[in-house]
Amino acid sequence: MIAFLSVFLWAVNAIFLKEGLVGSNSSVFNWVRFSFALLFMPFFRPSAVWWQLVLVSLFWNFINFNSFVLGLDEGLSITKATAIYQTNAFFGLIFCFLLNKDKLSRRGLIGMTISFFGVSIFLQDGWQDLSGTISELLILTAGLSWGVGFALMKKFNIKADFGNLVWLSFYAFVFQSIFLAVQGESITEFITTNTLLYASLAFFLGSIAANSLWLRSSQYYRVSTMTGLILLLPILTGCFGYLVYNDHLTTYELVGALLTLAGVVYNSGVKIQDLFQRKAKAI
Numbered sequence: 001m002i003a004f005l006s007v008f009l010w011a012v013n014a015i016f017l018k019e020g021l022v023g024s025n026s027s028v029f030n031w032v033r034f035s036f037a038l039l040f041m042p043f044f045r046p047s048a049v050w051w052q053l054v055l056v057s058l059f060w061n062f063i064n065f066n067s068f069v070l071g072l073d074e075g076l077s078i079t080k081a082t083a084i085y086q087t088n089a090f091f092g093l094i095f096c097f098l099l100n101k102d103k104l105s106r107r108g109l110i111g112m113t114i115s116f117f118g119v120s121i122f123l124q125d126g127w128q129d130l131s132g133t134i135s136e137l138l139i140l141t142a143g144l145s146w147g148v149g150f151a152l153m154k155k156f157n158i159k160a161d162f163g164n165l166v167w168l169s170f171y172a173f174v175f176q177s178i179f180l181a182v183q184g185e186s187i188t189e190f191i192t193t194n195t196l197l198y199a200s201l202a203f204f205l206g207s208i209a210a211n212s213l214w215l216r217s218s219q220y221y222r223v224s225t226m227t228g229l230i231l232l233l234p235i236l237t238g239c240f241g242y243l244v245y246n247d248h249l250t251t252y253e254l255v256g257a258l259l260t261l262a263g264v265v266y267n268s269g270v271k272i273q274d275l276f277q278r279k280a281k282a283i
Contacts, residue, residue, distance in 0.1 A: 004232070006213035011236035013206035014078045015244055017069055020198030025190040026073040027180055030065050032191060032199040033207070034173035037166050044163035052156040053164065054171050060149025061172035061207070066179070067142035074135035079241045083234035084139040091147025099151045111266040118259030121252055153215065160215035162208070169207050 020029050046053055071081055089112060158164055180187065235256075 002213045002217050006210045006217065007232050008236060009205055009210035009213070011082070011233055011240055013202055013210060014082055014237050015240055016198045016201045016205065018072055018078050020195060020202060021069065021073055022194055023190075023192050024195040025185060026069040027066070027176070027183060027185055028187055028190040029195055029199055030069055031173070031176045031180055031187065032195055033065070033203050034061070034169050034176050036200060036203040037169035037173055037207075040162070040166045041170050044166050046163040046167040047161055048156060048158045048164050050167075052152075052158065053167050056149050056152045056156065056158060057168045057171035058149075058175060059145040059152065061168055062175040062179075063145035064142050064149060065172070066176075067138045067145065071135045071138035071142065074138065076135045076139065077241065079234055079238045081135075081139050082237045084136055085143050085146075086233050087140060088143035088146040088150075091144050092150045093147075095147045095151035096154055099155050107266065111263045114259060114263030114266060116263075118256045118263055121256035121259060150218075154218060158215065160212045162212075165208050165211055168211075169203065 017029075068081070068085060071084075072078070076084075093112075
């Protein structure tokens, strides 16, 4: 499923965000990230109405990414940050129901409950290490703004074409420029080779590739199925944390990962016998 690939890319992108903050400023990093849209906007026109893109970009890009990166900058690990961030699955369901009157299926709610329980077990040890509330509130704000942005995308029926994605980043670049001006931050002081490298990767992998796959999937699958997949995000980042930062997985994390996966499979409505039947047909 391309929606799963989108979540996978977001997990990889979390590492790019963490690495990009080394020797840089979170606000400047996002400014550089969004600035790559300037390279493409003269050649690609959006299919969506401009004010709809502005409104979506305010929540989906500007508030979302700034809150998340600021949370990382406060010292949270990518696994703990994405564990809090996966509350966006619930915010997405709630705002899609409020703004679009999307139905909440019983299977979806049960599957998400199982997955959320799995994530809680996955973080049984990690929750005790969380210090302070500012970083947690920042990540929670990111999840909330993601949910609003996703619901608005569904409401406005914004397509996953390259022009829309580029101009979403461009409007975020405008917001970010105003934000930096108000802060009085020096841009050149914090731009390094490391910043340019990881900001470009975050733009192309996160803002373009992952978002494109996510929007395409949202046209074919239920909201509950889509948002349920997001609960895999802390599991994937935990695995990447083990591979990249040598973070070891505990028994709680392994059990939690299996429960989360079970909830996602149940949520998606995939039956085991169907998998074998498809395999048999393919043979």
